[in-house]
Amino acid sequence: MGKKGEVKLIGSWVSPFVFRARVALNLKSIDFEFLQEKAGSKSDLLLKSNPVHKKIPVLIHHDKPICESLVIVQYIDETWTHGPSILPSDPYDRAIARFWAAYLDEKFFPALKSIRMVQGQGDEVEKKLKEIKEGLGLLDDALVKISKGKPFFGGEELGYLDIALSGFVAWIQVREKTFDVKLLHESTTPNLAVWVHNLSAHPAVKDIIPTADALIEWVRLNLGPPPPPAN
């Protein structure tokens, strides 16, 4: 739908935030050009399109840039009104979906990201793992309440919160391997474990979701080893 040149997405296959935009575009069957940024350098187009943050993802539609992953997902939902609705229709359900998506960005992701910086420091790692597990526990409970027995937070189909969380799945699996711990697993988050299975099989997701191994290799090549513990 739409000429390919009309829609561009500046991003990277490793970014959980870019992943959200890709899933949303796929869900709406939108043809787009994916402009993969090179690790460690920012293209002129990125700097020009997002001068404030200089970050990916940036969606460019009719030459106008839209920045911030959740803003992009909402823009996609509101601009392409065919296909499944990403936000639920009821205002209260929308507020709940937005609340948890904001929680992911404000609380959950910082804990998930920063555990890498304390790798090798037993106590600090335990603290971070506890935070991550608590967050996943809250999300597991939320899934039960919100999905009401359906496969996704959005119900029968992927919705806003599914998309918001989708980008973190592979990175959670990276942490599971690196720290030898179960995070998204039937023994720890039984409902989310099923959700991961449903998500990974979904047509909008299955061809683009990275493997934990591929991400671990990318980290090794581009970020090097984690920093030594501060003394």
Place this chain on the structure above:
Amino acid sequence: MAKGDVKLLGAWPSPYVLRVKIALNLKSVDYEFQEENLGSKSELLIKSNPVYKKIPVLLHGGKPICESLIIVQYIDEAWSGIGPSILPSDPYDRAVARFWAAYVDDKILPAVKGIVVANGEEAKVKELKEVLVLLEEAFILKSSAGEGKPFFGGDEIGYLDIALGSLLGLLRVTEKSFNVKLLEEATTPRLVSWADSFCTHPAVKDQLPDTHKLFEFVQKVVYPRINDHI
């Protein structure tokens, strides 16, 4: 709408609570306000916002909505068709409004904290002024599209006006506390007149905390807390 249906848990100094009050006023929604004592949070607050235990919380028909900008969007959608639209109608304009509101939440409070912790050091003041200059430029861009209208939202206050305008009290207190100018003719002339239009708007003017009271509160309670956390 029966008053009992809508309840706002908040506190008078909070800019985030102010956002919700303004949105409710824009939509002429009757509501009950419960002033929370932040030293001892009510059971209702803790039950309604177990994740953060923070104000504001809007209760509509007993159902809680949390996070100020999410509440503002909820109000816009639940009372759509009454009063002005808070979010613009065009998807691109909505994306721009959401982008800058997120920027306000991301940058302004940390920049204020930076000034407090550094006791008004010029470099930190400069950081906040740069944030405000970007917002000035965003306003100019909007205005040139909308032919010099008074608000980010156009003729009427909208989402970004509410997001940024609610922080004016804190910005004024910071100016007074450290004897600096943050919004001024020299660097942010359009925002200076915008601030005036915002603060005199009927949905806003009776909700603004008393400046003197706010100054004392911020000095006595907020700044020490900021310094304690360093």
